[in-house]
Amino acid sequence: MNDPAEHARTWRRQAHGALVIVKKNALLYYLKPPVLIFGVLFPVFFFLAFKMGRPIPARDIVPGMVAMALWFTASAVGPLVTPWERRARTYERLISTPVSLHAILAGDVVSGLIFGACLSVVPVGLGLALTDAGIARPHELLAGLVLGALAFAALGVLLAAPPASTPSNIMLLSNLVRLPLLFLSGVFVPVGRMPPWARWLAPASPLSYAADMVRRGFGQEGYFPPWLSPLALVAFALALFAAANAFHRRWRAKGL
Secondary structure (H helix, E strand, O other): OOOHHHHHHHHHHHHHHHHHHHHHHHHHHOOOHHHHHHHHHHHHHHHHHHHOOOOOOHHHHHHHHHHHHHHHHHOOOHHHHHHHHHHOOOHHHHHOOOOOHHHHHHHHHHHHHHHHHHHOHHHHHHHHHHOOOOOOOHHHHHHHHHHHHHHHHHHHHHHOOOOOOOHHHHHHHHHHHHHHHHHOOOOOOOHHHOOHHHHHHHHHOHHHHHHHHHHHHOOOOOOOOOOHHHHHHHHHHHHHHHHHHHHHHHHHHHHO
16 A cells, blocks of 8 residues: 655655756756857857858847757757766766656756756847837746747656767757757748648657747737647647657667
């Protein structure tokens, strides 16, 4: 017979273990050059390449810049943490602790969520300071940033599942997944103005829903129904986290 008190203590231990993972990732990995390059500089260069030479009002591209920065920052930590742990030979010690795999991966997801959500303040601030863009629906913008960061961080943790000890191999796989989803998401061109075949594929990218919520937050017209985007991001986060657990459990012995 299950003891509710013991069950509660187990949950508290696992939650504490996940928070320790979050602290460890923040102290060791947030300022690593690959995280900053792929998470911060990458979206800046994409934004400049898209903006230069195009007659687009600056305020109209602020939501896309914010969504793209969130996409890269929130998904930058997860793909790199596990390969670094394997290369440093600390992965064996981590998975042999009393903390469950679910708690370890939850800590990695929360690390990406915090990293992405906090850094997203920078493009939001720049957009407000340097353009005439304004926030029309703060609650929708905040929800888009938090839920988007959650889904993108779960994707990053899933991409770290292959048994590789070299971060460059994982980042190659990561960009093979993230870049096509980026161009299908309506960040550069609103989904409503994309070709019909692209509009059919756009719902397959979680970034499409986050970008839609960010656009609404800045007072622009969205493509999806307002109720659909938050539900879709929560569904993506749960599905990606479940897949991350399954693949990490299947491949973790090969990475030792």
